[in-house]
Amino acid sequence: MEFLRPATWDEALVAMAEHPGALPVSGGTDVMVELNFDLRRPSAILDLNRIGELTEWSTDGSSVRLGAAVPYARIIDELPVPLPGLALAARTVGSPQIRNRGGVGGNLGAASPAGDAHPALLAAGRGVRVEAHSVRGVRLIPIDEFYLGVKRHCLAPDELIRAVRIPVADGPQQFSKVGTRNAMVIAVCAFALALHPADRTVGTGLGSAAPTPRRADLAEAYLADALAWESGDPPADEVVRRFGELVAAAADPIDDVRGTAAYRRHALAVLARRTLAWCWNDYREQLGRTA
Structure with missing residues (x-):
């Protein structure tokens, strides 16, 4: 196994082109587990930790360009x-x-269906783009096109993720997940919700509930039409219930050691209803209608 340690981004792209089977490592929180348990044996390791620009983010006011290695803590x-x-x-x-x-x-x-960032990225809007670089140039991949299957993505063998471009929130957003305990746990299922008052749309993201992270498209369209955007009046109980049903129906879960498919669908409906209540309360506060 070769160990490659480029000092610059350009050097990293050249190394990836010359070793298309190389496994990129930055935080290593997933990769090192797989290596330690002998689940992967790549031909080469590409260590990106010397490339400081990967840990930087910037904003132009309408979107954030988030470096691929900006830590969750930041x-x-x-x-x-x-x-x-x-x-x-x-x-x-x-x-x-x-x-x-x-x-x-x-x-x-990693492209795991259980990755915690995926639902939030999907809910943040259809303008989210994954910035993929290679010696051949740069691709901006829509987040909806990035996931192909269980732990499969659309990156070419010589491409590296440089950053993710995410629209700045124009309304409330929430994230919630169910696990077998309260911390340090892989999600049994997860759900993210974002309200986009600027164009009166809704964004959703489901995690650990299908072969890939996905949206609940029908639930988004239904809720966007049902919400009282102008007055801020709370959605009717029937609207909340139906939204939860549509979110659950969008899932395609499996039975595994963490939970059954039936439980995941039930839990997603509950998470959808709860996050809607949280988001709408925040939205009403923004409108000044807290009574």
């Missing part, structure tokens, strides 16, 4: 206002040690 501390859903999801990731090392780029690269 997302929590520095980006709870522009990226509230992702910051909430980051709080549920592993332990403090994991949050200090892991980042969204690694979550995307």
Whole structure:
């Protein structure tokens, strides 16, 4: 096994082109577990830790360009206002040690259906783009096109994730997940919800509930039409119930050691109803209608 340690981003792209089977490592919170348990034996390891620009983020006011290796701990501390859903999801990731090392780029690269960042990225809007670089150029991949299957993504063998471009939140966002305990746990299922008052749309993201992270498209369209955006009046009980049903129906879960498919669907309906209540309360506060 070769160990490659480029000092610059350009060197990393050249190394990836010359070793297309190389396994990129930054935080290493997923990769090192697989290596330690002999679940993967790549031909080469590409260590990206010397490339400081991967741990930087910037914003132009309308979107955040989040470096692939910005640690979850910094997302929590520095980006709870522009990226509230992702910051909430980051709080549920592993332990403090994991949050200090892991980042969204690694979550995307692993492409696990249970990755905590995925639902929040999907809910954040259809403008989310994964910035994939190679010696051939740059691709901006829509988040909906990134996931192909269980732990499968659309990156070419010579591509590396440089950053993720995420629209700044224009309304409330929430994230919630169910686990077999309260911390340091892989999600049994997870759900993210974002309200987008600017265009009166809704964003959703389901995790650990299908072969890939996915949206609940019918639930999004239904809720966007049913909400009283102008008055801020609370949604009727029937609307809340139906939204939960549509979210559950969008899932395609399996039975495994963490939970049954039936339980996952039930839990998703509950998470959908709860996050809707939280988001709408926040929205009413923004409108000044708290009574």
